[in-house]
Amino acid sequence: MSRTPITPTGREAYFAENDIIVSKTDLRGIITYANDVFVQISGYSEAELLGQPHNIIRHPEMPGCVFKLLWDTLREGREIFAYVLNMCKSGDSYWVFAHVTPSFSANGRILGYHSNRRVPHEDALSAVRPLYAQLLAEERRHRNRAEAIEASTRLLLSVLKSRGQSYDEFVFSLSVHTQLGARD
Numbered sequence: 363m364s365r366t367p368i369t370p371t372g373r374e375a376y377f378a379e380n381d382i383i384v385s386k387t388d389l390r391g392i393i394t395y396a397n398d399v400f401v402q403i404s405g406y407s408e409a410e411l412l413g414q415p416h417n418i419i420r421h422p423e424m425p426g427c428v429f430k431l432l433w434d435t436l437r438e439g440r441e442i443f444a445y446v447l448n449m450c451k452s453g454d455s456y457w458v459f460a461h462v463t464p465s466f467s468a469n470g471r472i473l474g475y476h477s478n479r480r481v482p483h484e485d486a487l488s489a490v491r492p493l494y495a496q497l498l499a500e501e502r503r504h505r506n507r508a509e510a511i512e513a514s515t516r517l518l519l520s521v522l523k524s525r526g527q528s529y530d531e532f533v534f535s536l537s538v539h540t541q542l543g544a545r546d
């Protein structure tokens with residue numbers, strides 16, 4: 363289904379520190395559940411969200427390689443933590459620290475996916491923003507989407523290698539601040 367393109371406003375939207383944005387999807391990433399916090403921040407009604415692909419809230423400044431990593435990890439049956447910039451129906455944007463995980467049947471089959479998101483700490487975003495800008499710039503150098511994502515994935519891996527960290531180690535080195543609430 364084609365949607366009217368939304369123009370980003372450059373304004374940020376916020377949700378409360380104690381709130382958790384929750385959504386569930388089927389195996390293809392079609393939204394099957396959205397909690398009230400998700401409905402409110404997104405600016406869509408529940409009826410507008412349910413049955414839509416989760417990229418309904420994709421922000422054009424998010425590098426595609428992050429979503430490739432997300433899907434590769436989920437399809438292998440593993441959970442992933444990621445910083446994601448999302449877009450509201452109004453074109454405003456909001457950052458989240460997301461945990462995304464497969465939901466399994468009793469016999470270990472993946473039934474769908476589930477995500478919980480919290481407000482990220484500003485310190486973490488200070489590291490994530492320039493990294494994502496670098497990845498996006500790399501993607502924009504390529505016309506072909508598959509090549510673009512391959513190139514930004516290579517760049518992400520080389521940045522991680524130069525830091526001597528795996529992706530999970532990188533994310534957790536930032537999220538320690540978030541979890542411990544080291545705010546001052």
Ligand SMILES: Cc1cc2nc3c(=O)[nH]c(=O)nc-3n(C[C@H](O)[C@H](O)[C@H](O)COP(=O)(O)O)c2cc1C
Nearest residue numbers: 387391416417419420421429446448462475476477
């Ligand atoms: C459970 C779950 C939660 C997701 N949450 C988000 C999200 O908050 N924002 C987002 O842009 N994509 C999210 N995605 C990824 C989207 O399915 C999609 O891959 C992404 O928006 C990129 O869109 P594209 O693949 O059409 O480029 C989620 C996927 C799953 C399975």
